[in-house]
Amino acid sequence: MKPLEYFLADERATIAVGEGLAKVVLAQAEQIGKSPSPLIVYLNGDLGAGKTTLTRGFVRGMGHQGNVKSPTYTLVEPYELPPWQVYHFDLYRLGDAEELEYMGIRDYFADNCCCFIEWPEKGAGILAKADIVIELAYQDEQRTVELRAFSARGEAVLESYSQRQK
Numbered sequence: 001m002k003p004l005e006y007f008l009a010d011e012r013a014t015i016a017v018g019e020g021l022a023k024v025v026l027a028q029a030e031q032i033g034k035s036p037s038p039l040i041v042y043l044n045g046d047l048g049a050g051k052t053t054l055t056r057g058f059v060r061g062m063g064h065q066g067n068v069k070s071p072t073y074t075l076v077e078p079y080e081l082p083p084w085q086v087y088h089f090d091l092y093r094l095g096d097a098e099e100l101e102y103m104g105i106r107d108y109f110a111d112n113c114c115c116f117i118e119w120p121e122k123g124a125g126i127l128a129k130a131d132i133v134i135e136l137a138y139q140d141e142q143r144t145v146e147l148r149a150f151s152a153r154g155e156a157v158l159e160s161y162s163q164r165q166k
Contacts, residue, residue, distance in 0.1 A: 001155050004162055008143040014050040014136075017145055018057020024160040025114060026062065037153055038113045040128050042120040045136035050143050054134065055088050055116040062086055062114070075103070085113045091122035100126045132157060 008014045025039060043051040056068040062081045071077040071090045079086040087108050094100070100123050108115055109128045120127055131154035135146040149155040 001149050001158060004147040004158055004165075006145050006165075007139070008050065008136075008145055010142070011050075011053055014053045014143060014145070015057035015060070017147075018054040018059075019061035020057075020161055020164060021157065022058045022061025024157050024164065028156065028160065037111055038109045038115065038128070039153060039157065040109065040131050041114070041116045042130040042133045043116060043118045043136070044120070044133065046138065049136040049138060050145075051118045051134075051136060052088075052090075054136065054145070055118075058114070058116060059086050059088065076108070083112050085110070087113060087115045089115065089117040089123075091117065091119040094119070094122040097123050097126045130154070 006013075006017065008017070043054065045051050052068075052070045059068045059079050062079070062084055064079050064081055064086075068079075068088070069077060071088055072092060075089060075091070075094065077088045079088070105123070105126060106128075115128075117123070117127065120130065129150065131149065131151045133148045133150060135148075137144050137146075147158055147161070149158045
């Protein structure tokens with residue numbers, strides 16, 4: 001599957017991408033009658049490019065009503081949205097990838113989990129492979145987003161997402 005590319009005119013458009021991905025994940029789980037395998041999403045982009053904003057859209061799309069903040073200082077923000085667990089990681093301040101082993105990173109990749117990971121290169125060699133890689137980039141005052149699948153799970157999500165955009 002070729003990458004999906006979109007222009008993001010504003011913050012609302014970035015949130016809408018995350019919400020759209022959440023709707024796909026929820027619909028796929030409903031179709032199979034259970035939580036599917038974990039969804040691992042890597043988020044790439046410069047500081048301020050919209051990684052947390054897109055994740056906010058996903059978390060809210062999964063049903064969270066409260067604040068969605070950046071986990072820059074905590075490393076991970078968990079959102080319990082039964083039966084789902086959504087984890088938002090920000091590895092920007094991670095000193096050594098081995099620290100992820102000490103925090104039990106593998107436990108976050110269970111069947112009912114969706115993990116959004118900012119600065120995934122900081123966890124190289126430790127993190128689970130990405131199903132989807134999202135690249136956010138500046139284009140003047142706006143942004144662009146590119147979504148690429150790296151697994152059958154990622155392809156299924158992006159194919160459904162693409163169909164919903166038509």
